[in-house]
Structures are given as C-alpha cells and as structure tokens.
Amino acid sequence: MLSLTPQDIEAIALSVKVATAATLLSLPFGFAAAYLLVFTRIPGRAVLEGVVNLPLVLPPVVVGYLLLLLFGQSGVLGPVVHFLDIRIIFTLKGAVIASAVVGFPLLVRSIRIGMEGIDDQYIQAARTLGAQWWDILSTIIFPLCGRAILAGMTLMFARSLGEFGATIILAGNIPGITQTIPLAIYEYTNTPGGDGMALSLCLVSIGLSFVVLLISEATARSFRKR
Template sequence: MFGLSPTEMSALVLSLRASSLAVLWALPFAIGLGWVLGVKRFPGHGLLNAFVHLPLVLPPVVLGYLLLLLLGRKGLIGGPIYDLLGLRIAFTESAVVIACAVVGFPLMVRAIRQSAEAIDPRLARAARSLGASELRVFFTVTLPLMAPGILTGLTLAFARAVGEFGATITLAGNIPGKTQTLPLALFTVTQSPGGDAAALRLCILSLVLAGGALLASEAIARRTSLQEVSA
C-alpha cells in the first residue's frame, strides 16, 4: 500500500525540489522586504505591505492566471523572453518553482518583518556610534537578530509551497513527470477509478511534509522565546 509508484515518486521529488528552490530563490528578496517593512516608515508603506501580502488572500487560481498573463508565451514578460531567447517559462518545472515562490513569499516576509520589528533600535544606534557603516550594521547586528524570523519564514513558506495547487496547475499544468507535484498527483488519482490507495499514500505524504515543516517552525519559535526569557 505504501510503496510509491514511479509517477508518485516523481511527484514527491518534484515537490521537494521545487519547494526548496522556491524558498531559496525568494529568501534574499524576503529578507530585504521584511527588513524594510519592519524598520522603515515611508509614504506608501501600507500599500507595499498590502501588495506583498496579496497572494495570501487571492484565490490561488486567480494568482496562477495573473502569473500566466505575465509569464506565458505571449505574456508581458514571458513573450519577450521567448522571442529573444527561445525560452518558455509556462508549463515547465521553472513555472512550478515560480508558483511555489510566489505563494510562499508573503509568509516568509511576514515572519521576517515581525522579527525585524522586535529588534531594539538602540543596538543599531550603538553600532553606528562606534563607527560601523550601515551595511556593516545590517550584516553584523540586524541580520543575526532576524535569524529566528528568517528560519520560521523558511519553514512556513516551504510548507505552503509543498501544498500549493491552484497557482501551479494554472501556470505549470499537470504534466506527469514534468510539472506534476504531490497535490496535483493526488488530484489526478482521486479522479481515477480505483485510485483510493494511491490517494491515501499521497495524502499521508502531504501531511508528513507539511506537518513536519510546521512543527519545525513551532520548535524554532519556542526556542527563540526561551532564549529571550533566559536573556
């Protein structure tokens, strides 16, 4: 019952690879935006914050369709890339990674922003008073203090990416062995006669992966709280 078929194993590997690549590619941008939203105040701050978190409230299919309009073969971005370089983004593994990155990005930014907001600004001022440049203050003071939020954001974004369905199927399609992730494989077997055993296997895998990521996030948050109390 729990032996995975080649198609199921391919979906599992693709989900893990795409989710990992998505959070790693999105991480530098999430750190930058999380820091800006957490410690800076400027005109349009609320608008930028709302735009970053928009994927959390948009229906995933709507998000996938918007990505398709941008990255499709005739899209605003995908069209010129295809015409100039002959590279197609939609309905490829790259599209899976992009969809996973977009849906997980707000969770990453939110966790990092909250971590940045909790930093005592006197620490940065003290570093500047000792002659440290803004860049050095960021990398030696701010970034280490944001580390718990970064780790929490990574695990939450990974869990969200593993479970992504709507944006992925719209932008990347459901091509076995190419763009079919774990949720898409589960959707496929539920539409097939006699697919109950396969559906149960994939459901358990999804629960283990997403639940493990959430437990890791909770462990990071708990450990951070204990360190703050002991300090």
Template sequence: MTDWLGPQEWQAVTLSLKVAFWATLLSLPLAVFVSHALARWKFPGKQIANGLVHLPLILPPVVTGYLLLLIFGVNGPGGRVLDTLGVGIAFQWTGAALAAAIMGFPLMVRAIRLSMEAVDQRLEQAAATLGASQLRVFATVTLPLALPGILTGTILGFAKAMGEFGATITFVSNIPGQTQTLPSAIYSFLQVPGGEAQALRLVIVSILIAMAALILSEIFARRLAQRMEGA
C-alpha cells in the same frame, strides 16, 4: 519508500521537493530585503507596497495563476522576453517554482518582518554610533537577532510551496513527470476510479514531509536560541 510508491507517485514527490527547494531558496533573499524595508524604512507608498506583498494571501490562488499565465505565458510580455533568452517557464517545473515562490512569499515576509521589528533598535543605533555602516549594522546586528524569524519564514515558505495547488495548476497545468506536484497528483488520483489508495499514500507522504520540516525548524530554532543566550 521507492517500493511503496509507484513511478508516477515518486515523480510527484521528487518534483514537489525540487519545486519547493528552489522556490524557497530563490525567494528568501528578496523576502529578507523586503522585510527589512517594511520594518525599518520610511518611504512614500509603504502601505501600498505592504498590500502588494500580501496580495497573494487574499486573492484566490487561481487568480494568481491566471495573472502569471498572462504575464509569463508564451504570448505574455514576460514570456516573450524569457523566450528571447532561451528560457521558458510556462507549463514547466520552473513555472511551478515561480508560482510556489509567489504564493509563499507573503508568509516568509510576515514572519521575517515581525522578527526584525522585535529587534531592539537601540542596539542598531549603538553599532551605528561606533562607526558601523548601515550595511554592517544589518549584517552584524539585525540579521543575527532576526535569525529565528528568518528560519520560521523559510519553513513556512517551503511548506506553502509543497502544498501549493491552485496557482500552480492554472499556470503550468498538471503534466505527470513535468509539472505534476504532490497536490495536483492527489487531485488527479481522486478523479479516477480506484485511485484512492494512491492518493492516500501521497497524503501520508505530504504529512510526513510537513511534520519533518516543522520538527527540524523547532530543533534549529532552539539551538539558535541557546547559542544567542550563551553569546
């Protein structure tokens, strides 16, 4: 693939994988926590919280990117705080990871929440009556039974991060080798005469990565289901 892709194309592929990996890894623990809260807890403003979680799915991605720029840009409140800590994310790959994580977060939460809601609460109650704490019930009962949904949510979040364009290009621009991911590279190549071949190669790479992720998720889900049936 290194011979088939040019330097700029290869940079876009590796950067996209890097962004998608960190976006998924860092948002997964929060997605599990939020999913459990929405599935099991009762608290004031639950519907509002649920709406805020899924808001990136409804808003145009450019709006999400612009809000991120207002908050975490150089002159934004979040940007100034991070700047004092020596951390910058606007117009850097870390900002692309943040944008991708936010856009993929609702898909992760929805898949994980549905899986947790499908867990029989009588099993959780039985564990609690045996003296298990809420944290232990979650770790030993809820979480293992919800693993298929967690896996699905992880794959969806990763795929969304790989394909994120609108919020990313608005927040971190389209800088080759620094913030140019697969979608923005495809867009750039289509804007110049003779760039169709490069764009097509990246489209093929995107399809291959997406198909590989789906196949792996299916394999892992089947193995997990077999282990749970055999347990």
C-alpha cells in the same frame, strides 16, 4: 499499506525540489522586502506592502491566472521570456514561480515580525560605534532575526509543498515534469479506484510536513542556545 508507484516517487521528488527552489530563491527578496518595510521610509511603502501581501488574500487560482497573463506569449513579460529563450509555462520553472509568489507573503511576514522585534536601541548603539547600515544589517539585524527567517522559510516551504491552484494554472499537471504531490493526489481522486493511492500520497505529505517542522524546531532550539 504504503505503496508508491514510480510516478508517485517522481511527484514527491518534484515537490521537494520545487519547494526548496521556491524558498531559497525568495529568501533574498523576502529579506529585502521586510527590511524596506521595517527600517526605511521609502515613498510608496504602502503600495509595496499591498503588493507583497496580495497573494495571501487572493485565491491561488487568480494568482496563477495573473502569472499566466504575465508570462504568456502575449503577456507583459512575454517578449523578455521569448528573448531569453526560456519557457516558463508548463515547466518546472513555472511551478517554482507559482510557489514562490504564493508563499512570498508568509516569508516576508515572518521576517518582518522578527525585525520589528529588534530593539531600535541596538541599532542606535551600533551606529554610535561606527557601523554603516550594511554593517548593521549583517552584524545586528540578520543574526537577531535568524529565528524569524527560519520560521518564515519553514512556513514557505510547507506552503510550497501544498501549492495547488496557481501551479496547476501556470505549470499544468504533467506527470514527471510539473506534477507535485497535491496535483498527483488530485489526479488520483479523479481516477476510479485511485483512493488508496491518494491516501498513500496523503500520508507521505503528512510525513514530509512533520519532518519539516521537526527540523525547524531543532534548528530554532540551537539558535536559542547561543
């Protein structure tokens, strides 16, 4: 039977919060990165492509550790973080950043596939009709890869719900502050007699993922209808 403690409910709320924030924050950057990779011939394109895709192949723990080095007090961005007087390590912000970085390649890949599927001739037609690049971006490219953006967001949201390795390193496992569903499950499995509780959270996790898929399918269908 599904029985959740207040701490579990907090973990679920945190998971949703982190995944939503990470997905929404990444979206503009993901769109921009995909646009640069598909439609422009900027120098250093290969480097950008590598950097974007790296978190996909690196163990999440490594990503978490690199982020820790980056944002730590003696890290490269340490002074900036200190100057702005924000704390990232062991906070919700850290959890969001960890999820955002790990899920980013999935978002970019999806949007990129969508953009590559746009017939270049639509863009040429728009140009001969007097549209500037930003105009084409908003009236042709954005609407035509709407489904791909949605798919990317779904993937990233789901990936963020499950983010574990990078999060535990950068944000820790603090109940009520940074403990998301996977971290809570991990804690239960390390606690004697916690199996039942772990299973409840697993079921919640499955349910959440299912709901995300359903919503994404429904939205995609409404896109197709137009």
